Amino acid sequence: MGHLSYQCDKLLGDKEIITFLQKQHFDITILDAFNPCSFILAHRLGLHYVAFYPGTLNGPLSIALPSPLSYIPVFSSQLSDHMNVWGRVKNLFYSFLAPVGQELIWSTFRDVAERYLESGSTPGGLEELYQGAELWAFNTDFSLEFPQPLMPYTVLVGGLLNKPAKPLEQDLELWISSIGEAGFIVVTLGSMVSSVSVDPLLVELVAGFSRIPQGVIWRYDPKRWPSHLNRPPNLRLVDWLPLNDLLGHKQVRLFITHGGQNSLLQAVYHAVPVLGIPLFGDQFDNVVRAETKGLGLIISPTHITRELLSSTIQTLIQDTRFKSSALSLSKIHKSHPVPPALRLIQWVEHVLHSGGGAHLRPASLTQPWYQRYLLDLVLLLSLGLFGPVVLCWTFCRNKNSRYKHKKIQ
Incomplete structure (x- = not known):
């Protein structure tokens, strides 16, 4: 990532290339979602973008895909979708580490983004860059991927390079x-x-x-x-x-x-x-x-x-x-009804013709993490449930204390 950040600095600092790209008046860009520089460049050019991720669904973080830890392995956990107790413990542990890893990645690009993006438009992190995509296309499908929930803004296009074999030399x-x-x-x-x-x-x-x-x-x-x-x-x-x-x-x-x-x-x-x-x-x-x-x-x-x-x-x-x-x-x-290349083309055209992908993105993309996982509600219910119990216990304890004090007198 440090090397990609260095390349990004050189690219965005090349005024001739940036000016050339700005004059092209692109309708949309399809970017490599593995490289954060792709997102920064799209922001620099003021373009709408489709994020193409070259790997599996558990690679990119912060795009609000429903990911129950009981059967969806976290990136780099090397787990399957059938986990025993210790597997789920490992998966939970990796889920806590994942945001730390994402922040470490973003830290190598933060200076580049702040240097070349206009004041006030600098993203707060990878999460904001990811959430700006009109569509996410993943290089996988369910022949190889574990079955799991998807969102309307996700499309699986695995197998773009696959084709019938030609005779060898x-x-x-x-x-x-x-x-x-x-x-x-x-x-x-x-x-x-x-x-x-x-x-x-x-x-x-x-x-x-x-x-x-x-x-x-x-x-x-x-x-x-x-x-x-x-x-x-x-x-x-x-x-x-x-x-x-x-x-x-x-x-x-x-x-x-x-x-x-x-x-x-x-x-x-x-x-x-x-x-x-x-x-x-x-x-x-x-x-x-x-x-x-x-x-x-x-x-x-x-x-x-x-x-x-x-x-x-x-x-x-x-x-x-x-x-x-x-x-x-x-x-x-x-046997998929639509070949992967045509699938990607149709979805990109849909985004273009409908004026963007806002209709595909759920509110969870912009919710704070504690709201997304209902932690604020859990806290409220806990206070509502245990608050009266604590007050009652305190009242009874104080009353018992006064009674004992009075009896001693």
């Missing part, structure tokens, strides 16, 4: 053909793995892959591969791969992923079981959803051994329950 097809009926596994663990020193993890991954009969195609920059680490014959490294087309191939058996939301939704679309190895941010929560839905299993990167990796891969490939669940989730995802 000839060299990839030849490589897949050379593997035979065992099929192949796709591995994408993000750019972090190939840009930082994680030799112990690489050693165990490679040793685990060497134990399985399937071919493994791994998005990993070959130029950064450690020179001391030999690659087994069934492992192919590429600096880029056509993920959608590989996941849609008839010979694919498994997808090993860090748990990015787009990657998981593509696995759902193509009905490919997944092995989640989360590394950062929302990935931990994302893979919990995938495992809970029966799409796959999780291995913590700190717990990976060659034995565990190879045995887990074989379990996911050989146990037909995972493929069956993947097919079921794919059917749910594809």
